[in-house]
Amino acid sequence: MTYSIVAQCRKTGQYGVSVATYSPNVGARCPLVVPRMGAASVQAVANPQLIHVAARLVAAGLAAEKIVAEILSSDPYPESRQVAVVDVYGRAYAATGARNASWAGHHVGAGYACAGNVLAGAHVVTAMATAFEASESEVLAERLVRAVEAGRDAGGQPEGQNSAALLVSGEHSFPIVDLRVELHDAPEAELRRLWNWYAPMVPYYLQRAYTPEVPRWWQWRMEHVPGWTARHLLKKA
Numbered sequence: 001m002t003y004s005i006v007a008q009c010r011k012t013g014q015y016g017v018s019v020a021t022y023s024p025n026v027g028a029r030c031p032l033v034v035p036r037m038g039a040a041s042v043q044a045v046a047n048p049q050l051i052h053v054a055a056r057l058v059a060a061g062l063a064a065e066k067i068v069a070e071i072l073s074s075d076p077y078p079e080s081r082q083v084a085v086v087d088v089y090g091r092a093y094a095a096t097g098a099r100n101a102s103w104a105g106h107h108v109g110a111g112y113a114c115a116g117n118v119l120a121g122a123h124v125v126t127a128m129a130t131a132f133e134a135s136e137s138e139v140l141a142e143r144l145v146r147a148v149e150a151g152r153d154a155g156g157q158p159e160g161q162n163s164a165a166l167l168v169s170g171e172h173s174f175p176i177v178d179l180r181v182e183l184h185d186a187p188e189a190e191l192r193r194l195w196n197w198y199a200p201m202v203p204y205y206l207q208r209a210y211t212p213e214v215p216r217w218w219q220w221r222m223e224h225v226p227g228w229t230a231r232h233l234l235k236k237a
Helices: 049-059 064-073 123-133 140-153 187-210 217-224 231-236
Strands: 002-008 015-021 031-034 038-044 081-086 092-096 105-109 112-116 163-169 175-181
Touching: 002 038, 002 081, 002 123, 002 140, 015 031, 015 038, 015 140, 015 187, 031 049, 031 163, 038 049, 038 064, 049 064, 049 081, 064 081, 064 092, 081 112, 092 105, 092 112, 105 123, 112 123, 112 140, 123 140, 140 163, 140 187, 163 187, 175 187, 187 217
Parallel strands: none
Antiparallel strands: 002 015, 002 112, 015 163, 031 038, 038 081, 081 092, 105 112, 163 175
């Protein structure tokens, strides 16, 4: 009961996944990003063990179609899975098992793949693809969030959604964005709120990882984010 997008940014080489679902804890069960190598989402009846399989295959530099085939061949219930991958070459591939509940399917484009199951219809993944392609001038994380929002606005899942996640890697060995929403009535909207807050902080957290002497986050934010002042801290007190 999930819809997701996996993608590569051609300009920066970043890889990322954004996903929303009716079930809780989707960020820990479905998305995978291997820095500089690729990204995947293993969903439907999610099997977290397959994430480890996918990580090894993506890190080995295999082609997307081969990665998907190997993931499914390693599992006794491939017809209950849905897998989408973008590889080190920027090529995407996806597969939807025959036992995925309707509507289930995927859309593969240049450097990305959208996939979903238990959706309102094929137009959900089409809307996601359109939103992603139309936002090429934006950073990858923003494009991924827009794609998930478009899926929601196109009808998403009839049951609604409860969790969402955004995972993006760049040139570093750790994710540059890793945001999760759990048990929320509007997880896509909450993911948008979190991303809007976090977006200007990406340079800060990268800098802080290598230079511990940088100011505390709220000091840095007051210096670098227009309109953000100490009064925002007072609202949280």
